[in-house]
Amino acid sequence: xxxxxxxxxxxxxxxxxxxxxxxxxxxxxxxxxxxxxxxxxxxxxxxxxxxxxxxxxxxxxxxxxxxxxxxxxxxxxxxxxxxxxxxxxxxxxxxxxxxxxxxxxxxxxxxxxxxxxxxxxxxxxxxxxxxxxxxxxxxxx
Amino acid sequence: xxxxxxxxxxxxxxxxxxxxxxxxxxxxxxxxxxxxxxxxxxxxxxxxxxxxxxxxxxxxxxxxxxxxxxxxxxxxxxxxxxxxxxxxxxxxxxxxxxxxxxxxxxxxxxxxxxxxxxxxxxxxxxxxxxxxxxxxxxxxxxxxxxxxxxxxxxxxxxxxxxxxxxxxxxxxxxxxxxxxxxxxxxxxxxxxxxxxxxxxxxxxxxxxxxxxxxxxxxxxxxxxxxxxxxxxxxxxxxxxxxxxxxxxxxxxxxxxxxxxxxxxxxxxxxxxxxxxxxxxxxxxxxxxxxxxxxxxxxxxxxxxxxxxxxxxxxxxxxxxxxxxxxxxxxxxxxxxxxxxxxxxxxxxxxxxxxxxxxxxxxxxxxxxxxxxxxxxxxxxxxxxxxxxxxxxxxxxxxxxxxxxx
Numbered sequence: 001x002x003x004x005x006x007x008x009x010x011x012x013x014x015x016x017x018x019x020x021x022x023x024x025x026x027x028x029x030x031x032x033x034x035x036x037x038x039x040x041x042x043x044x045x046x047x048x049x050x051x052x053x054x055x056x057x058x059x060x061x062x063x064x065x066x067x068x069x070x071x072x073x074x075x076x077x078x079x080x081x082x083x084x085x086x087x088x089x090x091x092x093x094x095x096x097x098x099x100x101x102x103x104x105x106x107x108x109x110x111x112x113x114x115x116x117x118x119x120x121x122x123x124x125x126x127x128x129x130x131x132x133x134x135x136x137x138x139x140x141x
Numbered sequence: 142x143x144x145x146x147x148x149x150x151x152x153x154x155x156x157x158x159x160x161x162x163x164x165x166x167x168x169x170x171x172x173x174x175x176x177x178x179x180x181x182x183x184x185x186x187x188x189x190x191x192x193x194x195x196x197x198x199x200x201x202x203x204x205x206x207x208x209x210x211x212x213x214x215x216x217x218x219x220x221x222x223x224x225x226x227x228x229x230x231x232x233x234x235x236x237x238x239x240x241x242x243x244x245x246x247x248x249x250x251x252x253x254x255x256x257x258x259x260x261x262x263x264x265x266x267x268x269x270x271x272x273x274x275x276x277x278x279x280x281x282x283x284x285x286x287x288x289x290x291x292x293x294x295x296x297x298x299x300x301x302x303x304x305x306x307x308x309x310x311x312x313x314x315x316x317x318x319x320x321x322x323x324x325x326x327x328x329x330x331x332x333x334x335x336x337x338x339x340x341x342x343x344x345x346x347x348x349x350x351x352x353x354x355x356x357x358x359x360x361x362x363x364x365x366x367x368x369x370x371x372x373x374x375x376x377x378x379x380x381x382x383x384x385x386x387x388x389x390x391x392x393x394x395x396x397x398x399x400x401x402x403x404x405x406x407x408x409x410x411x412x413x414x415x416x417x418x419x420x421x422x423x424x425x426x427x428x429x430x431x432x433x434x435x436x437x438x439x440x441x442x443x444x445x446x447x448x449x450x451x452x453x454x455x456x457x458x459x460x461x462x463x464x465x466x467x468x469x470x471x472x473x474x475x476x477x478x479x480x481x482x483x484x485x486x487x488x489x490x491x492x493x494x495x496x497x498x499x500x501x502x503x504x505x506x507x508x509x510x511x512x513x514x515x516x517x518x519x520x521x522x523x524x525x526x527x528x529x530x531x532x533x534x535x536x537x538x539x540x541x542x543x544x545x546x
Contacts, residue, residue, distance in 0.1 A: 013173050028348060028379065032523055042523070044425070062349050064379045067274040068188040068195050068216065068295040069498065069520065075194025093349045093379050094170055094311070095276075098294040101169045102198060109173075 005137045009112045010088070012129040013097055016106030018085035019126035022119050022136075023048060023056045028091075030065035031073025031099070039082035054082035057125040059115045060089055063096025074099040086127035088115050088134060108134065142171045142308075143178045151304065159205025163300035170297055171308035179306040180313065183211055184265055186258045187250060187302065188275035188295040191218025191241040191499060198296045199244040202303060209249040210305030213298065214263040216275055217254040217439070217466075218242070219499040220492050227501075234500040250302070254494035255468045257438045259286055260364050262468070267390060270313055272301035276379075277438050277516070280371030284383040285362075287390040289313045292349075292381035312382050318391060319400030320353035320384050322346070322408040327357045328416050333444075334513050334532035336362065337369035338416045341423070341515050344378030346409050353384045353398040355407075360388060365441060369514075372438050376516040423515050424529045429460070432510040432526075433540045435533070436466025437497045437517035442474045444533075448489060449480055451537040457488030458543030462505070469493030488540075497521060511536055511545050 025041075025048045033043035039054025054077070063070055077083045086106035089096070100107045108129050115134075119125060124137040144152065152168060154161040167179060189195055221238050230238075245252060253262040258273065259281040265271050265288035273279050274293040282288040291311040293301065301307040311317050324343060330336055343352050352374075362370070362385070374380035384392035392398035399405070435448075445465060457463045467475075472493040475481040481491060495501075497512075498520045506525040512518055513536055518528035529545050539545040 014169070032520070044522070045422075062379060064344075064348070065276060065376055066188075066520065067276045067279070067293060067298075068190040069192065069523075071198070071294055071296055072190065072192040072194035075192075075197060079193075091349050092173060094174065094292050094297065095274075095294040095379070097170060097173050098166060098297040099194075101166055102194075102296055 003137065005135050006118065008118065008134045008136070010108040010132055010134050011110040012132055013107040013109055014100045014105060015129050016086065016104070017128045017130060018057070018106050019124065020055055020057045020085045022059060022121060022123040022125045023051055023053055024059040024116065024119055024121050026061055026116065028062040028064035029060055030063070030070055031077065032066065032069035034073060034077060036076035036080045036082060039077060053084045055085050057127060058084040058087045059119050060087055062089065062091040063093045067095050070095050071099045071102065074103045074105065078103040088127065090115055142168070142176055148179060157206035159202040159207025160303060162202055162205055163207055163303040166297055166300040167304060167306065167308055171310065174308065174310040176308035176310040178309050180270055180309045181305060182270050182272050182301055182307050184263055184269070184271040185211060185213035185298050185302040186263055186273040186275055186278055187213045187299045188216040189218065189241060189245055190216060190295065190496065191238050193237065195295045196237065196241045196244055199248055199299060200240070202299065203244055203247045207248065207303045209302040211302055212249060212251045213302035214253040214255070214258045215245060215250050216256045217494050217496045219495040219501050223492055224495065224501040228504055230500050255439055256496070257281065257368055257468065260368065260441065261470060270307070272298045272307040274298035276375035277368060277372035279381045280375055280383060281367055283312055283381060284371060284389055285367040292379060316400060318382060319351070319402065320398045321350040323353050323355065323405050325357070325407045325410045326354050328411050328413045329358055330360055332532065333365040333369040335416060336366040337373045337515060338419050339411065340370035340373030341377045342411055342415055342419050344374035344376060344380050347374065347378050347380050349379045351382045352380065353386065353392065353395065355386045355395060360385070362388065365444060368438050372516050376519050420530060423518060425527045426509055427529055427545050428509055429544045430511045430529070430539060431461060431508040432505040433461060433463045433536050434497055434510055434512045434517060435464070435536065437512070437514040440465050440467040440471060442471040445471060445475050445480060445491065447533065448537065449484060451534055452487050452489065455487065455541050457540045461540050461543045463489045463540050465489065465491040466495050466497060467491055467493060498524070511539055
């Protein structure tokens with residue numbers, strides 16, 4: 001098993017430092033369409049339908065949909081301790097940013113490499129928003 | 142980001158923790174989107190919902206001593222007095238609704254409880270800088286009216302109302318209002334339902350970007366058409382601004398829509414077949430229905446009139462409920478013209494101040510419903526009611542039969 005760790009610069013949106021298993025979504029998300037009890041994505045036809053985002057490092061295309069239930073989606077996951085440990089945004093959008101600010105969910109964007117190129121499901125990823133750094137350890141052989 | 146001395150004092154908490162929280166939100170957004178400063182706004186719309194996340198934020202600001210510097214209009218939660226006559230909710234659900242009303246009264250909002258402010262309850266001027274949340278309201282005020290709002294969340298719009306300012310970035314600035322991608326529309330867009338389905342296809346293509354639509358057939362959209370289009374483009378995507386060439390105020394020509402710059406090749410061509418395919422994809426099942434739910438976004442008086450015309454005196458099936466969720470003013474007009482009483486005799490009920498996504502509707506969950514709004518279907522999925530999607534005329538025929546084929 002390879003233990004190479006690669007580091008990439010990024011920009012802090014919401015402070016914090018977190019590590020965990022990566023879940024990569026090529027679709028934008030509305031967090032209301034997750035189950036707060038499990039963190040599982042319940043939206044039909046969604047790229048990560050059925051996967052849990054709870055305490056994961058979520059690589060996310062962007063936010064979408066409602067300007068209010070996005071906030072409630074974050075809030076419900078927060079209450080159940082099932083928010084992602086951190087979110088790496090590909091395209092930054094105001095509603096998802098304000099929801100993350102309210103519940104203080106660690107969030108970064110502007111990664112120097114395309115996150116879709118360098119992060120896959122199951123990789124171990126550390127996000128250090130203060131330092132502006134994302135570290136990726138490949139778990140694949 | 143430049144802050145005045147007064148703004149800095151608010152941010153450091155000198156004017157209390159409520160205003161400080163609001164300013165922290167605006168400042169975080171300003172930093173994220175490279176705003177140079179805050180600018181004053183005189184209108185805001187808060188997409189309150191009666192859901193815990195949003196009510197939590199309003200109560201947090203209220204308990205910190207904040208009140209609104211400008212009175213924002215608000216979205217609906219639900220009419221607790223009227224709907225509890227029909228449906229049971231738990232004490233917790235009723236408490237949350239009452240907490241929501243109380244928090245927004247205390248913070249000094251204008252309790253319009255209407256999700257389409259751009260049509261009546263809060264119509265901005267062309268070019269006016271505003272802070273409008275409600276994902277269907279933002280594209281309406283930007284695209285159709287030419288006012289200037291970013292895609293605000295309920296919580297950032299409330300923060301803007303408390304401070305009376307919003308960060309100067311995004312759609313407030315001329316060059317950011319220019320189109321990003323060209324979409325050719327060959328489909329024949331006949332009514333607001335078609336506009337909604339078109340919006341759903343466009344939202345997926347555009348995501349967070351600003352689409353420019355060019356139509357093969359001449360179009361003449363009315364208020365409901367723009368409303369349905371934007372509501373769906375902000376459901377499948379995050380569209381907050383759009384241009385329609387030769388139609389919307391900032392797109393007299395295709396060159397103007399793209400800011401005088403180069404016009405890109407079309408990113409997509411949307412045909413009648415694309416709209417038909419989307420309708421089929423969005424409908425999970427057909428069969429017996431227990432509910433026809435209309436009014437996401439809120440129905441207008443003209444749409445209520447259309448329902449009366451389509452029923453032509455026929456009655457809703459005994460095992461199906463038929464609800465119209467409308468702006469309170471439209472319900473009042475229906476009352477005055479005796480339309481409400483006439484429709485009630487057919488089994489058609491209407492309610493103001495109420496959203497589709499509320500606990501009062503839970504008795505219908507677990508069975509198939511029918512709506513003319515993909516947005517309604519999308520958000521009801523979380524509460525466990527699948528919806529078939531059809532245009533209004535088909536919804537009426539299905540209601541009479543009690544099933545959709």
